[in-house]
Amino acid sequence: MLQEVFAFLYQFGDAFAFLVLSAAGLAIIFGMMGIINLAHGEFIMCGAYVTVIMARLGLPLPLAILCGALAAGLAGILVERLIIHRLYHRPLDSIVATWGISLIVTQTVLILLGSTMPGIGTPLDSFSIGAFSYSEYRLVLMAVAVLLLIALYLLFNVTRFGLLARATIQKPQMAQALGVRTSRVYSLTFGLGAALAGLAGGLYAPTMTLVPTMGVTFIVESFVTVVVGGADVFLGTAPAAAVLALIKAVMTGWQGQLFGQIGLLVTVIIVIRILPRGISGWFLKERT
Amino acid sequence: MDGMIETPQTHSGDPRPRAARLAPLPGLLGRLNGPQTLGRGRVFWSGFALVLALAVAYPLFVDGWTVGNTAYFFTWTFMAMGLCLIWGYGGSLSFGQTAFFGLSGYSYGVLAINLGSAYGLTFAALAIAVSASLLLAAVLGYFLFYGRISGVFLGIVTLSVTLVFETFMAQTAGPEWAIGAARLNGYNGMTGMPPLTLPLPGGDLALFPDIPLYYLLLAAMVLCYLSLRVLVNSRFGNVLVAIRENPQRAEMLGYDIRRYQLGTFVIGSGLAGLSGVFYTAWGQYITPSSMGLTAAALPIVWVAVGGRRDLTATLLGTLVVLFGFQNLTVYGSQYALVVMGLLLLLTVLLAPEGFIPGLVRVFAKLTRTGRGAPGEPEKDRESQA
Numbered sequence: 001m002l003q004e005v006f007a008f009l010y011q012f013g014d015a016f017a018f019l020v021l022s023a024a025g026l027a028i029i030f031g032m033m034g035i036i037n038l039a040h041g042e043f044i045m046c047g048a049y050v051t052v053i054m055a056r057l058g059l060p061l062p063l064a065i066l067c068g069a070l071a072a073g074l075a076g077i078l079v080e081r082l083i084i085h086r087l088y089h090r091p092l093d094s095i096v097a098t099w100g101i102s103l104i105v106t107q108t109v110l111i112l113l114g115s116t117m118p119g120i121g122t123p124l125d126s127f128s129i130g131a132f133s134y135s136e137y138r139l140v141l142m143a144v145a146v147l148l149l150i151a152l153y154l155l156f157n158v159t160r161f162g163l164l165a166r167a168t169i170q171k172p173q174m175a176q177a178l179g180v181r182t183s184r185v186y187s188l189t190f191g192l193g194a195a196l197a198g199l200a201g202g203l204y205a206p207t208m209t210l211v212p213t214m215g216v217t218f219i220v221e222s223f224v225t226v227v228v229g230g231a232d233v234f235l236g237t238a239p240a241a242a243v244l245a246l247i248k249a250v251m252t253g254w255q256g257q258l259f260g261q262i263g264l265l266v267t268v269i270i271v272i273r274i275l276p277r278g279i280s281g282w283f284l285k286e287r288t
Numbered sequence: 289m290d291g292m293i294e295t296p297q298t299h300s301g302d303p304r305p306r307a308a309r310l311a312p313l314p315g316l317l318g319r320l321n322g323p324q325t326l327g328r329g330r331v332f333w334s335g336f337a338l339v340l341a342l343a344v345a346y347p348l349f350v351d352g353w354t355v356g357n358t359a360y361f362f363t364w365t366f367m368a369m370g371l372c373l374i375w376g377y378g379g380s381l382s383f384g385q386t387a388f389f390g391l392s393g394y395s396y397g398v399l400a401i402n403l404g405s406a407y408g409l410t411f412a413a414l415a416i417a418v419s420a421s422l423l424l425a426a427v428l429g430y431f432l433f434y435g436r437i438s439g440v441f442l443g444i445v446t447l448s449v450t451l452v453f454e455t456f457m458a459q460t461a462g463p464e465w466a467i468g469a470a471r472l473n474g475y476n477g478m479t480g481m482p483p484l485t486l487p488l489p490g491g492d493l494a495l496f497p498d499i500p501l502y503y504l505l506l507a508a509m510v511l512c513y514l515s516l517r518v519l520v521n522s523r524f525g526n527v528l529v530a531i532r533e534n535p536q537r538a539e540m541l542g543y544d545i546r547r548y549q550l551g552t553f554v555i556g557s558g559l560a561g562l563s564g565v566f567y568t569a570w571g572q573y574i575t576p577s578s579m580g581l582t583a584a585a586l587p588i589v590w591v592a593v594g595g596r597r598d599l600t601a602t603l604l605g606t607l608v609v610l611f612g613f614q615n616l617t618v619y620g621s622q623y624a625l626v627v628m629g630l631l632l633l634l635t636v637l638l639a640p641e642g643f644i645p646g647l648v649r650v651f652a653k654l655t656r657t658g659r660g661a662p663g664e665p666e667k668d669r670e671s672q673a
Contacts, residue, residue: 030440031421034440036444055430083633086637087636090640095381095440095443096592096632096636097633099588099629099632100589100629100631101629102583103629103632104626104629104633106625107623107626107629111622111623186639213581216451219652220455227444258459260454268445268448269428270431272432273431273432273434273435276435276437
């Protein structure tokens with residue numbers, strides 16, 4: 001009995017970590033600017049590729065992952081400066097533009113680096129409880145997901161950047177009038193979102209095969225989490241990830257991976273029928 | 289129309305110069321011209337007749353393979369026109385039209401394999417397969433539009449639907465995944481369904497990619513184009529554009545916008561399904577990747593590049609982009625997709641309403657006749673109210 005409980009908790013934690021890590025970057029960009037970044041999967045891929053290349057050059061894995069996140073973040077700032085910042089008054093067009101970017105990047109990587117890249121093995125060991133064996137690395141990922149949420153909370157609520165960022169979200173004109181460089185805040189936020197995507201890619205790179213289209217593995221889950229969560233990372237993404245992870249763990253345990261995904265999709269369609277602005281929209285409505 | 293307060297609308301006609309007016313056509317045909325479509329008057333319709341005549345004569349001048357290939361381009365135009373209606377006229381971002389394409393394509397395959405091609409049963413399969421898309425669009429659209437979700441989320445959910453469909457079909461490789469005699473075959477896709485077959489007195493005529501299929505698709509495409517022209521220039525189309533421009537205002541004026549959005553979504557998705565059926569019947573195969581991320585991006589490219597706010601621009605743009613895409617794939621399809629991505633990006637940055645209305649505007653400036661693209665510049669709904 002205890003074994004089954006632990007197995008379920010492990011499944012749940014694993015799904016929760018995956019949802020939080022893959023959705024955090026998307027949620028920050030959406031929450032700050034109302035833009036859904038359809039090239040999110042490509043930033044994840046960028047992080048994964050850089051991580052693997054760095055690890056092969058002999059860097060220890062944590063450093064390699066940081067390099068991956070940094071590379072994706074810089075790419076994000078570049079994309080924002082070149083393209084996105086021209087489209088802030090046309091949010092729907094910016095989605096289409098990021099889709100164009102996604103197509104270009106996926107295909108360019110395919111042309112330059114080929115259809116697959118040898119990965120690196122999963123680090124750490126596995127341990128077994130009863131009949132099941134578990135990966136220690138996955139437990140690390142769960143811890144990282146929780147730490148990431150805490151770090152983001154501190155970033156937005158304690159630091160000066162967080163203060164300026166929140167001011168820029170709520171009243172951009174006023175923030176600008178008070179001397180905040182809103183365009184720089186937007187760039188940094190987009191970079192932060194992209195870096196978090198790269199972080200997700202780097203963290204999961206050892207556990208999956210590297211192909212140019214690997215972003216697709218992440219985007220359904222991250223989209224669904226953001227849609228259910230709404231525009232706020234803490235009141236939205238985190239609880240949404242918890243609810244969805246529960247559903248996913250149950251469905252996956254019952255029928256396998258695919259049904260986990262189908263379960264998520266059905267959930268999201270039902271949730272937006274009831275809560276059109278997501279969980280955070282509902283929380284914030286209670287407040288105001 | 290219960291519980292809706294409506295004031296009779298007086299359309300004083302379109303503000304076009306008297307010389308450009310056609311003799312008023314009776315009833316629905318009069319709606320072929322109107323405020324929501326580019327192109328009117330003698331010049332446009334003469335051009336239309338000329339192009340149509342050329343298209344009809346086309347098989348006389350080229351070999352069978354080219355005719356079949358052109359028919360292949362036609363199969364995609366229905367999905368593009370449907371997306372033009374949903375996105376260009378209705379302002380709803382649907383990124384998952386390929387879900388309906390795939391659903392209807394696979395349904396046609398399963399039905400055609402099981403029913404066989406005698407007695408015109410393939411056309412029954414076509415009708416049922418398109419109905420499947422209509423039904424799915426109605427259910428999904430109900431949840432989305434009656435949930436009043438904002439534009440951004442609509443795109444994400446529809447895209448997720450098509451991606452999950454792809455994942456689902458890709459794992460149907462095992463022998464247990466069969467419906468009747470039809471094996472789904474997982475990632476390799478389904479093959480072996482009969483093409484559309486006409487039961488003629490002299491024996492059945494199977495429509496392989498050749499001249500008869502070309503004419504069937506050409507007729508369907510022209511009919512679809514003209515019907516949609518009538519639709520968008522009718523009262524329904526005017527309300528749809530009003531919703532696109534400002535949903536709150538349309539609602540305050542007493543229209544149930546959800547109903548209009550849902551109706552549009554169902555029609556457009558039915559057309560995407562029709563594309564799926566024609567595509568499957570054209571090549572006798574369909575694969576899960578026809579619902580993947582890349583496949584889902586392509587209709588967006590066709591519609592955006594030509595001009596999503598006008599049917600004619602969408603249709604021409606789609607055919608041009610398809611033709612270009614195919615010629616590029618000679619150098620490798622990966623490069624072609626990079627070009628598609630660039631096209632999409634450039635369209636958004638340089639000509640948000642599409643390149644064809646842009647050209648029309650330049651031309652109109654030069655000749656000082658006609659007017660710009662229909663509709664005012666878009667005021668996008670903010671995703672955060």
